[in-house]
Amino acid sequence: MAAGVSSANDMEDGVMPAKSKAQQKAAGAALAAKRGEQKVGQLKGASRRMYKSMSETQLDELASTSRKGKPEKAPKR
Numbered sequence: 001m002a003a004g005v006s007s008a009n010d011m012e013d014g015v016m017p018a019k020s021k022a023q024q025k026a027a028g029a030a031l032a033a034k035r036g037e038q039k040v041g042q043l044k045g046a047s048r049r050m051y052k053s054m055s056e057t058q059l060d061e062l063a064s065t066s067r068k069g070k071p072e073k074a075p076k077r
Contacts, residue, residue: 018065020074026050027062034059 018024023046030050032038043051050059 016062018062018070020072021067021070022046022073024063024065024067024070027054027059027065030054031056031059031063 018027026045026047027050029038029043029047033040033043033047033051034056040048040051050062054062
């Protein structure tokens with residue numbers, strides 16, 4: 001399989017699993033804001049962009065990714 005291309009098994013409803021702990025945490029913060037558990041004004045960076053561009057369902061799937069075996073930050077490309 002080509003680099004950067006994932007198989008259908010890696011994706012659920014078009015959302016890829018989180019690649020790092022930081023990405024998973026940002027999705028969790030954005031999800032909390034979508035649900036009204038956190039103020040949108042407290043979001044910064046990636047979590048704010050995720051809040052604006054993703055649905056609650058997509059954020060839930062990304063935030064629920066297991067952190068086990070994930071790097072703290074994704075390696076640069």
